[in-house]
Structure formats: structure tokens, C-alpha cells
Amino acid sequence: MAITEAPHIVTADIDAPNSHTLEAYLAVGGYEGLKKALSMTPEEVANEVDKASLLGRGGAGFPAGRKWSMLAPSEVRYLVVNGDESEPATFKDHMLIERMPHRIIEGALIAAYATQVMAAFIYVRGEFALGIERLQQALNEAYAYNAVGRNIFGSNFSVDLVVHPGAGAYICGEETALLESLEGKRGYPRIKPPYFPAAIGLYGAPTIVNNVETVSNLPWIISHGGAAFSALGEGRSTGTRIFALSGHVRRPGNYELEMVKTTFRDLIYAPVLGGGIRSGRELKAFIPGGVSAPWFGPDKLDLPLGQDEVGANGSMLGSGSVVVMDDHTCPVRAAWRITHFFWRESCGQCTPCREGSGWLEKTMRRIEEGAGRPADIDLLLDVCDNIAPELGWPPQQTTICVLGPSIPSSIVSAIRMFEDEFAMHVKEGACPYE
Amino acid sequence: MGHFNSEVLQRAKELIALYPHPRSALIPLCHLAQEQDGWLTPEAIEEIAQLLDISPAEVAGTASFYDMFHRKPVGRYLISVCTNIACMLSGGRELLQHVSQRLGVAVGGTTADGMFTLEEAECLADCGSAPVVQVNHRFFSAMTPDSVDQLVEDLAAGKLSDVVPPHGVLNRVKREVGLQVPVEELVRQRREASQAREERARLAQQGQEGRS
Numbered sequence: 237m238a239i240t241e242a243p244h245i246v247t248a249d250i251d252a253p254n255s256h257t258l259e260a261y262l263a264v265g266g267y268e269g270l271k272k273a274l275s276m277t278p279e280e281v282a283n284e285v286d287k288a289s290l291l292g293r294g295g296a297g298f299p300a301g302r303k304w305s306m307l308a309p310s311e312v313r314y315l316v317v318n319g320d321e322s323e324p325a326t327f328k329d330h331m332l333i334e335r336m337p338h339r340i341i342e343g344a345l346i347a348a349y350a351t352q353v354m355a356a357f358i359y360v361r362g363e364f365a366l367g368i369e370r371l372q373q374a375l376n377e378a379y380a381y382n383a384v385g386r387n388i389f390g391s392n393f394s395v396d397l398v399v400h401p402g403a404g405a406y407i408c409g410e411e412t413a414l415l416e417s418l419e420g421k422r423g424y425p426r427i428k429p430p431y432f433p434a435a436i437g438l439y440g441a442p443t444i445v446n447n448v449e450t451v452s453n454l455p456w457i458i459s460h461g462g463a464a465f466s467a468l469g470e471g472r473s474t475g476t477r478i479f480a481l482s483g484h485v486r487r488p489g490n491y492e493l494e495m496v497k498t499t500f501r502d503l504i505y506a507p508v509l510g511g512g513i514r515s516g517r518e519l520k521a522f523i524p525g526g527v528s529a530p531w532f533g534p535d536k537l538d539l540p541l542g543q544d545e546v547g548a549n550g551s552m553l554g555s556g557s558v559v560v561m562d563d564h565t566c567p568v569r570a571a572w573r574i575t576h577f578f579w580r581e582s583c584g585q586c587t588p589c590r591e592g593s594g595w596l597e598k599t600m601r602r603i604e605e606g607a608g609r610p611a612d613i614d615l616l617l618d619v620c621d622n623i624a625p626e627l628g629w630p631p632q633q634t635t636i637c638v639l640g641p642s643i644p645s646s647i648v649s650a651i652r653m654f655e656d657e658f659a660m661h662v663k664e665g666a667c668p669y670e
Numbered sequence: 671m672g673h674f675n676s677e678v679l680q681r682a683k684e685l686i687a688l689y690p691h692p693r694s695a696l697i698p699l700c701h702l703a704q705e706q707d708g709w710l711t712p713e714a715i716e717e718i719a720q721l722l723d724i725s726p727a728e729v730a731g732t733a734s735f736y737d738m739f740h741r742k743p744v745g746r747y748l749i750s751v752c753t754n755i756a757c758m759l760s761g762g763r764e765l766l767q768h769v770s771q772r773l774g775v776a777v778g779g780t781t782a783d784g785m786f787t788l789e790e791a792e793c794l795a796d797c798g799s800a801p802v803v804q805v806n807h808r809f810f811s812a813m814t815p816d817s818v819d820q821l822v823e824d825l826a827a828g829k830l831s832d833v834v835p836p837h838g839v840l841n842r843v844k845r846e847v848g849l850q851v852p853v854e855e856l857v858r859q860r861r862e863a864s865q866a867r868e869e870r871a872r873l874a875q876q877g878q879e880g881r882s
Contacts, residue, residue, distance in 0.1 A: 277867055312853075312857070321795050323793075324754045324792070324793035324797075325793065325797050326793075327795040327797045354690075354857075355690065355849075355856075361795070362697075362701075362807070362840065363738070363750075363791075363794055363795075365806070365807040365808055365840055365841070366808065366809065368841045369841055369842055369843040372841060372845060375845070376843070376845065376847070379846065379850075380846075385850035392859060392862075394850065394856060395851070396850055396851060398689070399845075400694075400698065401701060401841065402736075403700065403736035404737030404739075405735060405736050417697065419693060419694055420693035420695065420696030420697065420722070421696075421732055422731070422732050422735040423736075439690060439691055480797065480798070481798070482756035482798060482800060483755075483756055488756075488797065488798040489798040490798060523755075527755055557797070559759070561759065570755060570759075577755075577793070580792060581792065
């Protein structure tokens with residue numbers, strides 16, 4: 237395993253001065269992909285993306301090309317770009333929105349052309365104030381450049397694009413909740429089926445929802461061809477991907493790497509990537525794909541950064557965010573904080589999630605604060621089992637969306653890996669790390 | 671006489687015109703109301719309801735779902751300290767306690783002079799620079815107790831007004847153009863383009879058959 241010489245696709249030229257401006261974007265070949273796409277038929281564009289085997293970069297990892305092909309026939313249909321990045325420890329889309337907004341716009345327009353939608357929206361997390369301003373500025377520039385709007389670049393394709401702000405709700409990253417939110421409602425995930433907004437989406441019309449990083453790949457795929465993209469990576473995990481590395485590493489940050497070719501060990505320890513654990517400490521555990529994912533111990537360091545490889549080992553690559561915890565980390569406190577987050581963000585529609593998250597949060601808090609009881613560990617596992625029966629991975633679904641069944645991941649991981657530390661909290665009546 | 675001033679009312683109407691259904695403008699309009707008033711007032715909720723032709727209860731019920739809408743006044747500067755996992759591992763909880771002591775308010779509270787409100791934030795998506803603080807949703811990264819003290823001082827002295835507008839101002843970049851193409855025209859354009867592609871495909875197939 238190694239860090240390969242694969243090109244940077246979504247983060248290319250992101251360090252250039254004023255990379256968020258049209259001038260800087262055009263200087264590095266910006267909008268050439270869109271021009272090329274407009275010279276092809278929509279079907280040809282979709283075929284290239286199919287050939288690329290681009291998996292969605294939001295968390296679920298569904299093939300983007302297949303998503304497009306599921307779009308129900310209808311004269312009115314929509315595209316929504318999901319920029320509501322809120323999965324804890326995920327910070328890649330935030331960077332792309334602030335520093336490469338034109339690439340997102342170009343990608344959105346390529347997707348809009350391939351799917352022949354009526355209108356396109358970019359839903360940006362409300363807390364990204366600078367990102368919203370940068371994206372709106374970029375969109376203003378793109379309109380003036382005729383990259384969007386009427387008869388784009390002189391073609392017979394017209395489409396309008398709207399930058400839409402969110403207002404602070406994790407659940408709106410779930411695509412059906414996002415659509416409800418975009419309709420001006422509470423962000424309640426919709427009951428499935430229909431499983432995909434491609435059947436029934438925004439205002440009941442067929443709708444494609446693609447992640448910011450997903451669409452940022454499209455200009456390169458159209459310019460270089462789907463085959464060049466799928467030549468990178470291995471198996472189902474093609475191309476490159478941003479891995480967001482945080483926690484106790486010397487060099488946290490976003491790293492775009494070729495899929496599968498690099499391991500977690502490379503990501504965490506390579507001098508040009510994570511640079512190893514801070515303060516000369518040892519690795520205790522890491523979360524491989526956002527806080528909804530089960531944790532891994534040091535024995536999983538040599539797994540490659542690939543969707544199927546991580547999935548086969550009982551967790552997920554998810555949103556591509558890796559959280560590193562050193563040997564001074566209290567696993568109870570870490571799992572409690574993650575549970576606290578889910579409890580705060582549960583939308584409240586489904587009982588297992590709404591009630592379960594509160595029970596788990598209270599029980600975890602009481603153990604961490606030294607008031608835990610010996611029976612609490614079994615109680616935690618029992619409540620977790622009620623939310624995600626049998627505690628397997630991927631979790632069984634008891635709720636409308638996947639937020640609920642994601643809650644047990646951190647608690648079950650922490651108990652399975654560090655049960656003695658839970659017992660120590662209870663026995664000593666205090667957190668041993670305090 | 672409505673609650674929105676004439677400039678805000680004009681912008682509200684422009685926002686509504688961007689969407690196929692007016693209600694989609696609900697969140698943008700609530701942001702706009704906070705820009706005018708600093709928080710989401712009952713009067714603004716009434717006016718938004720009128721503009722969208724829905725009930726005030728629907729506006730309030732929707733707004734209350736979202737953390738960024740404040741239905742009670744907040745300080746000129748809303749300080750959000752992240753304590754979620756990545757920031758927690760880098761001292762976010764201790765930083766929140768420090769700011770609370772420095773301001774002399776509990777989490778959720780507002781200083782007596784109305785200058786600062788302190789809140790505990792969930793992950794703000796800047797984890798490579800933990801621990802992270804936002805002021806009115808503008809990022810301040812890799813904070814320490816000292817740097818956050820300096821930040822509070824600078825804010826109080828009005829030194830950061832270019833970077834941090836008053837609470838409620840989310841987006842200072844106005845959309846310069848409305849929608850360019852009416853839906854009926856788009857439907858016609860898509861239909862004609864699709865027919866033209868089918869015609870070309872038919873001709874190409876005929877040509878192939880002719881050659882074979």
C-alpha cells in the first residue's frame with residue numbers, strides 16, 4: 237500500500253490564490269467540462285458517468301450514474317446538490333464550498349444537463365456563512381459568464397440554479413429530509429418507499445440529490461472520460477476521494493487520495509498525511525467513516541480505504557471522515573458525546589430514535605459522571621438492541637431514516653472494545669481520565 | 671404597514687420568485703427577518719406567513735425545528751463553541767467552560783449588556799482546525815483560551831465588524847439576477863431538443879441501414 241501519484245480531482249488547484257473566483261477557475265481550465273458536455277447528448281454524458289462508476293460521496297455510497305438512470309420520466313424534474321454537511325468530523329464539503337464553488341456549480345450544471353432537469357438547487361448548510369457568500373458570488377459570476385441561465389454557452393440548453401441556505405439541523409443531510417426542508421417545512425425524513433427521490437422528490441416530482449463532492453468530480457470525468465476515472469482505485473471504489481482526518485494526529489486535514497490504494501495506517505502515520513499520533517502517544521481506536529460508523533482498533537490499520545473493504549470488516553467508509561483517538565482518550569466520554577449529538581439531533585418522528593437516544597444519553601452520562609450502576613452496561617446494550625435489533629452491521633432498520641440505527645454504533649463499539657473501562661467507571665464512581 | 675422595511679420586503683419578494691412554490695422561501699425569509707431584527711420576532715413571523723400565504727403557526731412551527739432561528743432576542747454576537755467529537759478531543763469542552771467564565775454567563779445565556787450570547791454547538795465541519803468557534807457563524811479556528819479571550823475583546827471593541835456582521839446577517843452577497851427562463855419555455859426547449867435528438871438518431875440508423 238502506498239500514497240499513489242493519482243491526480244487530484246476535486247481538490248485540484250484549491251490552494252491557488254482566490255481559488256473561489258471565476259478568474260482563478262478559468263485560469264485552470266474551469267467550465268471546459270461543461271462546454272464539452274453540452275457538445276454531447278445527455279445520454280452520452282450519463283454514459284461517461286456510468287463508466288466512471290462514481291459512487292456517491294455523501295455517505296451512503298450509491299452509484300451516481302445508477303441514481304440518474306432511475307429518474308422517472310416526467311417533464312418537470314429537479315436536481316438538488318446536497319451541501320448540508322453535518323456528520324460530525326466531516327469537513328470536506330465545507331472546504332470545497334468555500335474554496336472551489338465554481339467546480340460545484342460546473343458539476344451541478346453537467347448533472348442538470350445529463351438529467352434534463354427543470355431547475356437545480358444547491359442546499360448549503362446554514363452555518364457555512366462564508367461558504368454561502370462564496371457560492372452566491374460564484375453563481376453571480378457564472379450567470380454573467382453565461383455558464384448558467386438562458387442558452388448556456390450558446391447551446392439550446394437553459395437552466396437556472398439557486399443557492400439555498402439551511403438553518404441548522406443535522407437531519408437535513410438525509411436526502412428526503414433535505415427535500416422537505418427545501419419545500420419550506422420541518423426537516424422530517426419521508427417514509428419509504430419510495431426509496432429514492434428519483435421516483436418522488438421535490439414537490440412530488442422526480443428529483444436527483446447528489447452530494448457536493450460527488451458533483452465536483454463531474455467536470456474531470458467529462459473532460460478526461462469515465463474510463464480514466466474508473467482506472468483509478470480498485471473494484472467498486474473508483475477514482476479519488478477526500479478523507480477528512482481529525483482527532484489526535486499531528487497533521488489533521490482533508491486529503492484527496494486514490495481509493496483503495498492507501499491504508500488507514502498510511503493516512504494516520506505517513507509524514508505527508510496524518511504524521512502519526514500527537515505527543516508521542518499510542519493509537520487507541522479510530523472511527524473510519526463518520527460518527528455513525530462502528531469503531532476500529534489498531535488491528536484494522538492495514539485495511540485499505542475502500543468502501544467494500546471497510547464494509548466487509550463491520551463498519552463503513554461513510555462520509556470518509558476518520559477520527560483518531562489516542563491512548564489518553566476516555567472511550568465512555570467519546571461515545572457519550574456522540575450519543576449526546578444524536579439525542580440532540582433526532583427529529584422525533586420515530587419512537588426508537590426519539591426515546592432511545594434520550595435513554596442512552598442519560599445512561600452514558602451517568603456512567604461518565606461516576607453515577608453508573610453495574611447493570612447499566614446491559615441496559616445500554618438492551619436499549620441499543622431495541623433501536624437496531626441484533627446489533628449487527630449494517631444495522632437493521634426500525635425507523636424512517638438511518639439516524640436512529642446509527643446511534644448504537646459508538647456505544648456498542650466502546651463496550652465491545654473497552655468493557656473493562658466502563659466497569660472501572662462504575663466501580664470507582666468516577667471517570668479514571670479526570 | 672408591514673413589519674419588514676421596504677428594502678427587506680423587496681428582497682423577500684425576489685427570494686420568493688426564485689422557487690416553483692413560494693413556501694420554499696420560508697427558511698431564506700426567516701434568515702432575512704433575523705438580518706433585520708437580530709432574531710425572529712412574532713411580527714416577522716406574521717409577515718412571512720402573509721407573504722407565503724400560510725398561517726403564522728406554520729411559519730413558527732417550521733422555524734422552531736431549526737437551531738439557527740432564535741425566537742427570543744440574542745446578543746449582537748452569538749458565540750458558538752463546538753464540543754463534538756473532534757473538538758472534544760482537542761479541548762472543546764474546556765474551551766466552552768472558559769468562555770462561559772470569561773463572559774460570566776451560563777451556556778445559552780446572554781451578557782447583561784446584550785453584547786454576547788454563548789451556545790454549545792454541534793460539529794461545525796472544520797475539524798482539521800479543532801477546537802472551533804463561530805461568531806455569528808463566521809469561523810475562528812484552532813482556538814485556545816488566550817486566543818478566544820482576544821477574540822472577545824476585539825469583538826467588544828468593534829474591531830472585527832468587517833469580518834463579523836451583527837447577528838442575523840447570514841449572506842452579504844445578493845443574488846444579482848432572478849430566474850432567467852420561465853418554466854413553460856424550459857418545457858418547450860426540453861421537448862424540442864429531445865425530438866431533435868430522436869430525429870438525429872433515426873437518421874443515423876437509416877444511414878447505417880442504407881450502408882449495410
